[in-house]
Amino acid sequence: MNIRETYPLLILGGLIGLLSIVFIVAYATIKNKKEAIGFDRNMKDKEIALRLLKYARPYLPQFLIVGLIMLVSIAYDIIAPIIMGDIIEMVQESFEMSQLLSFIILYASILLVSLGATYLQSLILQRIGQKILSSLRENVFTHIESLSHGQLNAIPVGKLVTRVCNDTGAISMMFTNLLVNLIKNCFIIVGVFVAMLCINYALTLMVLCFVPFIILFTVIFRKFSRKAYRAVKDSTTDINTFLSENLSGMKITQVFNREDRKADEFEEKNQRLGSAKRKQIFVFGIFRPTVFMLYISSVMALFYLSASGSINSTPFLGQLIDSATLVSFYMFISRFFNPIQSLAEQFNWMQSAFASAEKIFTILDMKPEIVDDPDAIELDHVDGNIEFKNVWFAYNEGEWVLRDVSFKVNAKETVAFVGSTGSGKTTILGLICRNYDIQKGEILIDGINIRKIKISSLRRHFGQMLQDVFLFSGTIRSNIVLRDESITDEEVMQTCDYVNASHFINKLSGGLDEEVRERGNNFSAGQRQLLSFARTIVHKPAVMILDEATANIDTETELLIQDSLEKMMNIGTMLIVAHRLSTIQHADKIIVLSHGETVEQGNHDQLLKQRGRYYDLYMLQFKKQQIEKR
Numbered sequence: 001m002n003i004r005e006t007y008p009l010l011i012l013g014g015l016i017g018l019l020s021i022v023f024i025v026a027y028a029t030i031k032n033k034k035e036a037i038g039f040d041r042n043m044k045d046k047e048i049a050l051r052l053l054k055y056a057r058p059y060l061p062q063f064l065i066v067g068l069i070m071l072v073s074i075a076y077d078i079i080a081p082i083i084m085g086d087i088i089e090m091v092q093e094s095f096e097m098s099q100l101l102s103f104i105i106l107y108a109s110i111l112l113v114s115l116g117a118t119y120l121q122s123l124i125l126q127r128i129g130q131k132i133l134s135s136l137r138e139n140v141f142t143h144i145e146s147l148s149h150g151q152l153n154a155i156p157v158g159k160l161v162t163r164v165c166n167d168t169g170a171i172s173m174m175f176t177n178l179l180v181n182l183i184k185n186c187f188i189i190v191g192v193f194v195a196m197l198c199i200n201y202a203l204t205l206m207v208l209c210f211v212p213f214i215i216l217f218t219v220i221f222r223k224f225s226r227k228a229y230r231a232v233k234d235s236t237t238d239i240n241t242f243l244s245e246n247l248s249g250m251k252i253t254q255v256f257n258r259e260d261r262k263a264d265e266f267e268e269k270n271q272r273l274g275s276a277k278r279k280q281i282f283v284f285g286i287f288r289p290t291v292f293m294l295y296i297s298s299v300m301a302l303f304y305l306s307a308s309g310s311i312n313s314t315p316f317l318g319q320l321i322d323s324a325t326l327v328s329f330y331m332f333i334s335r336f337f338n339p340i341q342s343l344a345e346q347f348n349w350m351q352s353a354f355a356s357a358e359k360i361f362t363i364l365d366m367k368p369e370i371v372d373d374p375d376a377i378e379l380d381h382v383d384g385n386i387e388f389k390n391v392w393f394a395y396n397e398g399e400w401v402l403r404d405v406s407f408k409v410n411a412k413e414t415v416a417f418v419g420s421t422g423s424g425k426t427t428i429l430g431l432i433c434r435n436y437d438i439q440k441g442e443i444l445i446d447g448i449n450i451r452k453i454k455i456s457s458l459r460r461h462f463g464q465m466l467q468d469v470f471l472f473s474g475t476i477r478s479n480i481v482l483r484d485e486s487i488t489d490e491e492v493m494q495t496c497d498y499v500n501a502s503h504f505i506n507k508l509s510g511g512l513d514e515e516v517r518e519r520g521n522n523f524s525a526g527q528r529q530l531l532s533f534a535r536t537i538v539h540k541p542a543v544m545i546l547d548e549a550t551a552n553i554d555t556e557t558e559l560l561i562q563d564s565l566e567k568m569m570n571i572g573t574m575l576i577v578a579h580r581l582s583t584i585q586h587a588d589k590i591i592v593l594s595h596g597e598t599v600e601q602g603n604h605d606q607l608l609k610q611r612g613r614y615y616d617l618y619m620l621q622f623k624k625q626q627i628e629k630r
Contacts, residue, residue, distance in 0.1 A: 085328030129176030158241030167356035185339035384573030463541030471520030
């Protein structure tokens with residue numbers, strides 16, 4: 001081959017080289033800006049991969065079986081081009097129909113075996129993937145349950161939903177499709193390369209000339225793809241968080257006529273997600289055509305060298321290229337580049353899975369702030385003696401909510417906490433159940449520091465009835481027993497009678513099986529509160545906590561609740577927070593708080609005689625009631 005005949009190949013090489021320079025310049029520009037734009041993840045790919053493989057370890061035997069099946073399925077990709085080359089060589093000479101049929105039967109048999117192996121492989125992988133997905137979701141959900149109230153308050157609900165649902169789904173795809181196909185494509189590439197080398201080493205060397213450019217483009221694409229996928233994940237989380245919050249608060253949006261404003265905010269976040277996805281598609285839309293261009297270039301080079309050798313009867317690097325070799329190599333090149341193109345798409349999935357895994361591991365790596373001490377004990381029985389000793393507490397460092405608070409509650413006593421908003425009443429109730437840990441002082445239950453008691457054991461003996469009652473979707477029965485199968489319907493109804501909840505339950509067509517819609521929105525605030533009472537009492541707590549249980553309740557329901565409260569005072573220790581002082585007049589002790597400090601303690605009559613802070617609050621409410629009566 002003279003110099004002039006090499007011009008087409010040189011021009012082709014020059015175009016590929018020019019494209020490579022453009023990509024390298026773009027890569028260098030992005031790489032210099034990566035710190036400013038949050039380009040890289042905080043976790044390395046190797047660390048993420050090792051942590052993900054822990055979930056696959058229990059299914060190693062199944063993966064080995066899939067590997068063996070995979071070797072059978074790739075036989076078609078390697079053997080088929082050789083058979084086609086033999087057929088082409090045979091038909092150029094005299095042949096018998098039986099010979100042709102034997103080749104066709106062999107080709108069809110290999111194809112059917114490959115298809116069967118691929119189906120079986122997919123079936124096994126889907127089963128493994130679903131098991132891994134379930135395990136991962138359970139781990140994430142269980143870990144979220146272990147986080148403290150403070151940690152949960154700091155994380156938007158929509159973000160947690162995204163982690164448990166969307167992100168785990170992306171990881172499932174990696175186990176069901178990605179890993180095995182990555183290995184399969186690597187085997188195909190190696191197998192095809194060896195087959196080409198055996199047939200014609202000269203043409204194989206020609207194909208290898210394109211490999212460095214493939215590697216270069218893949219490395220560059222990897223950086224762009226990583227950035228694009230992270231942007232999509234972040235935008236998806238952002239829009240899920242927005243939806244979770246605003247769908248829950250839709251009534252407020254409607255009340256204040258802010259639908260248009262919220263729609264604009266959603267449109268902005270939606271556009272941001274759309275823009276991130278377009279960038280992701282653009283990155284992939286550049287890379288795959290580039291790899292396809294290298295494939296077409298190699299085919300053009302193959303045809304050019306074959307045609308030149310045939311016309312001039314000259315070998316290429318000492319080897320002649322006959323028609324059988326040409327057909328086989330044409331098919332081999334397709335099988336060589338197709339897996340590489342698939343690797344690009346699978347690398348996209350890998351980036352998606354790794355981006356999701358990083359976000360999941362960020363949640364899993366959050367250490368619960370409230371944990372059991374190594375020597376924590378189980379409490380089989382609680383009398384209900386509670387003592388605060390010089391307790392200091394702040395949600396944020398330096399911003400004290402409670403300041404040197406001390407008081408004692410005897411077993412079976414009813415103690416009420418009163419004070420202005422922000423005085424620390426609700427905080428005290430949360431600290432007793434160890435929803436938060438105090439910074440200074442001690443909290444004792446029956447003389448034992450609550451840090452020395454296992455959290456699950458401690459909370460088992462407490463029943464909390466809050467102002468904002470949360471009901472789960474299901475039935476009245478399921479909301480009362482909370483999946484405790486040991487509680488019978490008879491016990492449930494007795495409890496409902498005891499707290500006066502049966503007044504409205506018996507009027508419902510479904511009774512205990514009446515449907516409870518999301519957050520109990522098909523029940524009034526008073527009905528939800530009575531169900532909360534029943535839910536608490538049926539679990540037989542030693543200490544009951546009521547936080548503003550009579551707030552925003554109609555008069556008729558308030559009378560039922562007051563009657564329920566009087567009954568519950570005889571069950572065990574009761575701690576009450578109430579703005580309506582009329583609901584706590586019969587309490588054994590009333591503790592008055594102001595700016596996080598206890599300023600008065602005593603019963604209703606004692607505190608009125610002192611004419612202090614409690615007296616002022618009582619007179620304000622009394623005057624208000626007189627005005628309302630007028």
